[in-house]
Structure formats: structure tokens, C-alpha cells
Amino acid sequence: MGNKQTIFTPQQLDAYQDCTFFTRKEILRLFHRYRDLAPHLVPLDYTSRPEVKLPYELIGSMPELKVHPQTSPSQDPGTTRLNTALMQRIAEVFSEDGEGNMTLDDFLDMFSVLSEMAPRDLKDIRSVILRFKIYDFNNDDYICKSDLEKTLNKLTRNELTEDELRMVCEKVIDEADLDNDGRLSLEDFQHMIVRAPDFLSTFHIRI
Numbered sequence: 001m002g003n004k005q006t007i008f009t010p011q012q013l014d015a016y017q018d019c020t021f022f023t024r025k026e027i028l029r030l031f032h033r034y035r036d037l038a039p040h041l042v043p044l045d046y047t048s049r050p051e052v053k054l055p056y057e058l059i060g061s062m063p064e065l066k067v068h069p070q071t072s073p074s075q076d077p078g079t080t081r082l083n084t085a086l087m088q089r090i091a092e093v094f095s096e097d098g099e100g101n102m103t104l105d106d107f108l109d110m111f112s113v114l115s116e117m118a119p120r121d122l123k124d125i126r127s128v129i130l131r132f133k134i135y136d137f138n139n140d141d142y143i144c145k146s147d148l149e150k151t152l153n154k155l156t157r158n159e160l161t162e163d164e165l166r167m168v169c170e171k172v173i174d175e176a177d178l179d180n181d182g183r184l185s186l187e188d189f190q191h192m193i194v195r196a197p198d199f200l201s202t203f204h205i206r207i
């Protein structure tokens with residue numbers, strides 16, 4: 001009695017498998033996780049591709065979405081605040097509307113790219129681009145000093161002084177800026193994370 005689920009058509013499941021790192025079982029599990037956030041909004045039948053979007057407030061409340069910066073593994077309230085700020089940014093990047101409100105597709109996409117199942121070998125350019133976007137706060141396709149300062153402030157909970165912050169940002173840009181234009185292009189960024197893959201695990205989330 002193999003395939004009893006009628007949430008998706010086999011074609012839809014194939015498509016999800018093709019564009020995520022998940023198995024069918026995982027896709028269905030994530031679907032139910034998504035639906036549990038708002039059972040009254042999310043139908044149990046997706047075969048007709050309903051236009052459903054869950055507000056960021058619901059997505060951001062998921063305990064799975066714990067962004068765990070290596071710099072502060074503690075679980076104090078400050079960390080929670082930090083996680084919320086970064087999580088909102090990540091949701092904005094992955095949501096089609098840019099405001100963190102997510103369709104099921106956005107949701108699967110985000111989990112796929114950020115989950116620990118995502119390949120670490122960085123051959124997946126899409127996942128690199130999405131990570132790049134997380135840092136590119138002003139969406140100008142470059143990570144510049146002010147983008148980095150924002151990221152670091154969130155990661156360190158504003159614990160660095162302005163001078164320290166400036167020094168760290170300058171150092172990061174200095175080391176990764178291949179064409180010496182004072183900012184990081186996608187190419188610079190790729191180069192940096194190949195040399196320092198730990199940088200990426202900052203944004204790992206568990207499912």
C-alpha cells in the first residue's frame with residue numbers, strides 16, 4: 001500500500017526533491033511542520049497549488065530555527081534576541097515577498113539551504129548566493145563594511161566597541177577582497193568561504 005499521501009501529486013514531490021536536498025519523507029515532514037504553524041490556513045491538499053503564505057511571526061517562532069553563532073553558544077536571553085534578529089533577516093532573504101512571509105516553497109527552500117543536510121562542498125552556487133544575500137543588508141550585490149558591521153553586531157550582540165567592530169570588518173574585507181575595491185563581491189565571498197568554511201556554519205539551522 002505504498003503511496004497513500006494525497007497532499008502532493010507525485011510530480012510535485014519529484015519537483016521538490018529535485019530542488020531541495022530532502023527525501024520525500026523529509027518533504028512531507030516539513031510540510032506538516034509548516035502546516036502545524038497554522039492548520040486553519042494551510043490545507044491538507046496542495047495538489048492545486050493553493051496560494052498560502054504564513055506570516056513571519058509564525059515562522060520566526062519555530063524552535064527549530066535556532067541560529068547558533070559559534071561566538072556565543074549560551075542560551076541566555078541575549079542569544080534569543082540575537083537569533084530573532086538574524087532569523088528575520090534570513091526569512092526576508094528566502095521569502096518571495098521579501099518581508100519574511102513564507103509560502104511552502106519558500107519554507108522548504110530555506111530549510112534546504114540552511115539545514116545541516118545541505119552539502120558542505122559549496123558546489124551548490126545557489127546556496128552560496130542565498131547566504132551571500134543574508135549578509136548583503138542593503139541589497140546592492142556587494143558585502144561592504146556597513147553590511148559586515150550589521151552582521152557582526154547581530155552576532156556579537158553589540159558587545160564590540162566601535163573601534164573593535166571597525167577593525168574586524170577591515171580585517172575580513174582585507175583578507176577576502178581579491179580585486180581590492182574595498183567590498184566583497186559574490187566571487188570574493190565564495191573565495192572566503194572556501195578558505196574558511198566555518199564562516200558558513202554560523203547560519204546552520206537544525207531540523
Ligand SMILES: [Ca+2]
Pocket residue numbers: 135136137138139140141142143144147
Ligand atoms: Ca551591500
Ligand SMILES: [Ca+2]
Pocket residue numbers: 177178179180181182183184185188
Ligand atoms: Ca572586492
